[in-house]
Amino acid sequence: MRNLLAAFLLVATAAFAQDQTSTPPPAQSNPAPETQNQQQNQQQNQQVTPPAQQPAPEPAAPQQPAPQQPEPQPAPQPPATQQAPAPAPVPPQAASPDTTPKQLQPRPSVATTNKIERFNGPTISDVYCSGFITKQQIHASATVIDDSRAPEQVRSADRSYIYLSGRDVEEGREYLLLRLTHDPNHNQSYPGQLATLGNLGDLYQDLGRAKIIAVRKKIGVAVVESGCSEILPGDFAVPFQERPRPEFKQTSFEQFAVPTGKTKGRIVLAQDLGTLVGARRIVYLNVGEAQGVKPGDYFRALRDYASIADNPAEALPFKAPPYDPTQKNPPKFQFRAHAGELPIRAIGELMVLSTTPNTATALTTYVPEDIHLGDTIEMIDSTPFPPPEVAATAAALPPTINCSVSRSTIQVGESANITCNGVAEEGHTLAYSYQASAGQITPRDNRATLTPNAPGPITVTATAVDDRNLSAQTTVNVDVQSAPVSPTSAETAGTLTPSMLNELTFKSDSSRVDNRAKAELDDDALRLQRDANATLIIEGSANPSENEALALQRAENAKTYLTRSKGIDPTRIQTRAAQTKTGAKVVVVMVPAGAPPQQ
Numbered sequence: 200m201r202n203l204l205a206a207f208l209l210v211a212t213a214a215f216a217q218d219q220t221s222t223p224p225p226a227q228s229n230p231a232p233e234t235q236n237q238q239q240n241q242q243q244n245q246q247v248t249p250p251a252q253q254p255a256p257e258p259a260a261p262q263q264p265a266p267q268q269p270e271p272q273p274a275p276q277p278p279a280t281q282q283a284p285a286p287a288p289v290p291p292q293a294a295s296p297d298t299t300p301k302q303l304q305p306r307p308s309v310a311t312t313n314k315i316e317r318f319n320g321p322t323i324s325d326v327y328c329s330g331f332i333t334k335q336q337i338h339a340s341a342t343v344i345d346d347s348r349a350p351e352q353v354r355s356a357d358r359s360y361i362y363l364s365g366r367d368v369e370e371g372r373e374y375l376l377l378r379l380t381h382d383p384n385h386n387q388s389y390p391g392q393l394a395t396l397g398n399l400g401d402l403y404q405d406l407g408r409a410k411i412i413a414v415r416k417k418i419g420v421a422v423v424e425s426g427c428s429e430i431l432p433g434d435f436a437v438p439f440q441e442r443p444r445p446e447f448k449q450t451s452f453e454q455f456a457v458p459t460g461k462t463k464g465r466i467v468l469a470q471d472l473g474t475l476v477g478a479r480r481i482v483y484l485n486v487g488e489a490q491g492v493k494p495g496d497y498f499r500a501l502r503d504y505a506s507i508a509d510n511p512a513e514a515l516p517f518k519a520p521p522y523d524p525t526q527k528n529p530p531k532f533q534f535r536a537h538a539g540e541l542p543i544r545a546i547g548e549l550m551v552l553s554t555t556p557n558t559a560t561a562l563t564t565y566v567p568e569d570i571h572l573g574d575t576i577e578m579i580d581s582t583p584f585p586p587p588e589v590a591a592t593a594a595a596l597p598p599t600i601n602c603s604v605s606r607s608t609i610q611v612g613e614s615a616n617i618t619c620n621g622v623a624e625e626g627h628t629l630a631y632s633y634q635a636s637a638g639q640i641t642p643r644d645n646r647a648t649l650t651p652n653a654p655g656p657i658t659v660t661a662t663a664v665d666d667r668n669l670s671a672q673t674t675v676n677v678d679v680q681s682a683p684v685s686p687t688s689a690e691t692a693g694t695l696t697p698s699m700l701n702e703l704t705f706k707s708d709s710s711r712v713d714n715r716a717k718a719e720l721d722d723d724a725l726r727l728q729r730d731a732n733a734t735l736i737i738e739g740s741a742n743p744s745e746n747e748a749l750a751l752q753r754a755e756n757a758k759t760y761l762t763r764s765k766g767i768d769p770t771r772i773q774t775r776a777a778q779t780k781t782g783a784k785v786v787v788v789m790v791p792a793g794a795p796p797q798q
Contacts, residue, residue, distance in 0.1 A: 334400035341365030389573025445495030732792035
């Protein structure tokens with residue numbers, strides 16, 4: 200037996216020696232798989248900065264591989280890792296999608312029109328998922344009887360379909376879902392808690408909001424539009440009513456503040472029946488509308504040492520020796536006897552969300568240390584936050600305008616077209632207006648037509664006004680020259696003698712210039728515009744049976760039409776009544792320049 204064991208050991212020793220001879224030395228061996236993976240991850244981390252710390256690169260800059268790290272110097276470490284060479288850097292194109300940082304892609308630009316103003320106050324969930332305590336009886340309009348997936352599932356959540364039963368079930372109505380709750384644990388968090396809660400009323404838990412989308416067989420099918428917690432059969436619904444959503448305000452927190460002397464109360468319960476309350480948690484107070492409390496009021500949570508001494512659980516730490524064994528003369532302070540002499544500490548602040556006649560639901564806003572049930576509260580002053588600073592915006596640019604004229608030199612009786620081109624900032628519109636120093640201007644959007652009535656220079660001012668009442672102006676000049684002498688002038692007649700242009704007829708006992716007479720006067724006005732030196736004589740007449748004053752009135756009305764409607768200078772027109780009554784008419788006579796005065 201011993202010989203067999205010795206032979207076996209000899210064979211095993213020879214095999215081990217042969218294996219050591221064929222195995223390369225540690226300095227040339229590859230690292231273990233775990234070590235190799237760690238080194239490769241370190242190398243990739245050196246090449247690629249984590250997305251949270253790497254700035255977005257320039258779009259045109261190509262990704263460069265990180266330079267190879269120098270080989271570390273040998274250190275007194277185990278042979279397996281002492282001389283392991285540094286692995287070659289991984290090229291960028293070989294990187295897996297999981298290790299490619301998202302920050303290497305250019306960030307999309309966000310338009311300024313996508314900005315929204317953030318509401319500085321409680322969230323919608325804080326307001327409509329906070330619950331309340333009240334003594335008033337809540338009358339249910341409907342009751343939850345099941346989930347649409349029953350019987351496999353009876354617990355409903357957000358966007359679930361539930362069935363409501365009640366006399367007020369009607370399609371399109373919105374409801375608040377509530378649950379009447381109680382604390383199955385009858386232990387008190389502070390002395391007198393159960394009696395206080397019994398006097399304040401019942402706790403109702405907010406479950407969410409639902410809207411009835413259909414009524415089938417007197418059963419309402421409702422969708423849970425926003426859920427706070429699971430909804431169970433037996434929960435009930437009341438008509439939805441908007442709740443106040445106050446904004447946060449500024450306060451001055453002082454840990455050892457002087458009492459304000461305002462409304463005081465106590466934190467009697469916390470949401471979800473918690474006993475230690477942190478920041479942004481819902482608590483319930485034993486003060487409400489009857490004590491002058493309203494949504495948006497701020498309270499300071501206080502803790503006095505007397506209440507700690509009276510609480511068996513919180514007073515336990517004070518039973519331990521407060522001194523160190525090395526103290527030669529340790530203090531003999533009796534905490535329970537002198538607790539009322541110590542200052543009161545402020546341990547947090549809270550804001551009222553909603554109220555009932557004798558209770559309030561509040562949200563903790565600042566909690567440097569945990570608030571306990573039973574801590575006292577005191578109303579404090581608060582001021583609204585100043586409005587946010589409006590970022591400086593670039594000054595609005597007024598529009599620009601330039602105009603051109605079809606003919607800068609025209610004669611009396613001709614017209615010139617003016618075309619304007621206005622440019623406003625993007626998103627704004629323009630309106631055009633025109634004003635001429637002489638003659639008549641007829642506007643039409645960004646164009647206008649100038650009709651002069653006398654020779655001389657005319658300046659046309661064009662104005663472009665945008666929808667912000669910002670404007671720009673420019674001017675164009677038109678030179679108006681006298682027209683050549685008309686064929687009715689002395690050049691045609693051979694002598695400087697007046698000539699009758701036309702005869703206007705009127706109705707009996709009327710001095711009104713009708714449309715037919717206006718058409719003839721239009722021709723007379725055109726002749727005056729062509730011959731700027733000529734004048735007109737308008738002689739009115741009447742029937743023997745008509746009033747003599749009617750003759751002159753007919754001549755004056757014809758002159759008024761020429762001066763007001765056609766822009767003829769009144770000094771170029773002479774009116775008179777005929778010496779004899781020759782009929783209900785007006786005779787228009789043109790007098791060329793240089794003709795002797797007419798009688």
